[in-house]
Amino acid sequence: MSDATQSQTNITVGLGLVERVMLTTLTTVPCCIFFFINVTMLFILRSKLVFRETSRYILLYNLLFADTVQMTLSQILYILSICRIMLTFPVCGVLIMIANLTNExxxxxxxxxxxxxxxxxxxxxxxxxxxxxxxTGVAITMVWAFCSLNVLTRVLLLLNFPFQDLESLQMKNFCSTLVMFLVPISDHYDKAYTCFLFISAGVAVISSYIGVIVAARSASTDKASVRKARNTLLLHLVQLGLSLSSTIHNPLLIAISKTVTRIMLVRVQNIFYVFIIILPRCLSALIYGLRDQTIRPVIVYYLCCRLKLSVVPAKAENSS
Structure with missing residues (x-):
């Protein structure tokens, strides 16, 4: 899938030092904040028995883990491009494989x-x-196995590239998914797989949503439970759309590139990076942390109460 990592290509062309520093700050600070929130959520989901023995929280842990790794890798590659650091093909390949795996x-x-x-x-x-x-464990294992098989397929397709003809393994472009499409068949496979994933995932979530709506008409169904499940599925649908929004990243940039200057295109590309790539990876923790009645008091305690506890002793020490 042409995912978050593709946004690094030529992302700093024409930008001055001050603008590059500002862009790095504006993207890194939110990433650090949401990284802290995500890691706190991951810790909470493993620290309580009720979370470890409930299927939906186990699935949430898997979702947050993948999103956190993906967000971290995206920001690392972004900073490397901002600093204009070129990687070698093997190092870039490993990072792209992990990014593709967690993205899917x-x-x-x-x-x-x-x-x-x-x-x-x-x-x-x-x-x-x-x-x-x-x-639930079997389902998570199947998800990881399916995505790993896709990554393995991409690696096998790269074997058709004549690496022996390269003068050096040092890359001449910033590390990105698009740069790693060294043979045309890789690009074709990526587009086919993206369409398959987009359609199949969308159909599955929409079908579940329709099924819940139909169940709501049954007199024997708990209306409150149905309403809550319907809202949850609607959120899942929004999350799915945001998660797969990176598939429209390139077509949008290509369309915009025909009407704006190159400098403006780079700035638009940075905006897309924040709203299409980073933001979707941060929403899961906020959605579940604030909406779930079981998680909310625990995450408020860890994010707020402990901060207060660390401030109070400091004040006491200063007053003494």
């Missing part, structure tokens, strides 16, 4: 989470037997 984990995990909500509403009596810890 998110939409597939959202699909599994949507199916879990569908089963909870439409088959409430069988939910405990279908959605077990073991089955």
């Amino acid at each position: 984990i998110s939409p597939l995990t959202l699909v599994v989470m949507s199916l879990e909500r569908y089963v909870a509403v439409c088959y409430p009596l069988r939910h405990a037997t279908i959605i077990t810890i073991r089955n």
Whole structure:
């Protein structure tokens, strides 16, 4: 998939030092804040027994982990391009493989989470037997295996490139997914896989949403539970759209490049990086941290109360 890492290509062409420093600051500071929030959420989801033994929280952990790794790698590659640091093909290849892997984990995990909500509403009596810890682990393993197979396929396609003809393994462009499409078949495969993932994930989430709406008409269904599940699935659909929004990144830039100057295009590209690449990776923690009644008090404690506890002793020490 042409994901977050593709936004690094020529992202600093024509920008002055001051503007590059400002862009680095404006993107790195939010990334650090959301990295701290995500890591706190990951710690919370592993620290409480109720989270470790509930399927939807296990799936949430998997989603947050993939998003955190993806956001971190994207920002590292962004900073490397801002600093105009060129990598070697092997190092870039490893980073791109990990970025592609984690980027594809998110939409597939959202699909599994949507199916879990569908089963909870439409088959409430069988939910405990279908959605077990073991089955959840199997589903997560299948998601990682499927995405790893896709990454392996990309690596095999790269073997057709005559690396022996290169003068050096040092890259002449910034590290990005597009630069690693060294043979035409890689680009064709990427587009085909992206379309498949976009359509299949979208159909799965929308079908789950429709199924919940149909279940809401049943007199025997818990209306409050259905309404909550419907809102959750709607959020999953929004998250899925944001997660897959990177697929329109290149077409948008190509269209805009025909009407604006090169400097303006680079600035637009940086805006796209923030809103299409970084922002979707930060929303999961906020959505679940603020919306989930079980997580909210715990994350408020860790993000706020501990900060207050560290400030109070400091004040006491100064007053003494």
